[in-house]
Amino acid sequence: MDTNSVDFEELSSNLSKLILIDVRCREEASQEGQIPGSFCVPATTIKLAADLTQEEFKERYGFDKPSKEAPLVLYCKTGVRSKNAYEQLTALGFTNHRHYSGSLIDWQNNGGDVVKTQFGHMS
Numbered sequence: 001m002d003t004n005s006v007d008f009e010e011l012s013s014n015l016s017k018l019i020l021i022d023v024r025c026r027e028e029a030s031q032e033g034q035i036p037g038s039f040c041v042p043a044t045t046i047k048l049a050a051d052l053t054q055e056e057f058k059e060r061y062g063f064d065k066p067s068k069e070a071p072l073v074l075y076c077k078t079g080v081r082s083k084n085a086y087e088q089l090t091a092l093g094f095t096n097h098r099h100y101s102g103s104l105i106d107w108q109n110n111g112g113d114v115v116k117t118q119f120g121h122m123s
Contacts, residue, residue: 004086004098004099005079005083005098005099005100005101006073006098006099006100006101007100007101007102007106008102008106008107008110008112011073011100011107012110012112015035015036015037017071018071018072018073019039019063019066019070019071019072019073020035020037020038020039020072020073020075021038021039021040021041021072021073021074021075021085022034022035022038022039022040022041022075022076022104023040023041023042023043023046023074023075023076023081023082023085024040024042024043024076024077024081024104025042025044026040026042028077029117030116030117032077032104032114033104033114033115033116033117034104034114034115034116034117035075035104035107035112035113035114035115036113036114036115038075039061039062039063040061040117041061043076043081043082043084043085043088046085046088046089046092047088047092049061049065050089050092052065053065068092068093068094068095068096069094069095069096070096071096071097072089072094072096072097072098073097073098073099073100074086074089074097074098074099074100075099075100075103075104075107076103076104077103077104077105078103078104078105079099079100079101079102079103079106082099082100082101082103083099083101085099086098086099
């Protein structure tokens with residue numbers, strides 16, 4: 001595992017110390033569930049999200065826009081989109097972010113809880 005990624009043990013023991021971002025589309029996140037406490041910011045909207053004002057970001061995504069130094073962990077279903085999102089954030093100047101390489105499948109395989117969330121029309 002590279003230093004840019006986290007595993008189940010590290011993530012589960014540090015959930016309260018970081019911002020967990022689900023980069024799947026909202027429809028997929030609603031259908032399959034999310035890791036508790038995570039927020040959905042689809043990978044396809046990351047550049048747009050970075051350009052939004054604080055107010056626009058909170059209205060669209062439902063939480064405060066993180067700073068470029070905020071401790072972020074990204075995940076998806078298998079780790080492919082989270083790795084891509086990690087690279088996008090790096091290019092945008094983020095400095096304290098990592099990705100969960102095993103993502104939702106690994107989380108569930110390790111007995112992690114999943115919660116169902118309903119989203120509005122935006123994705």
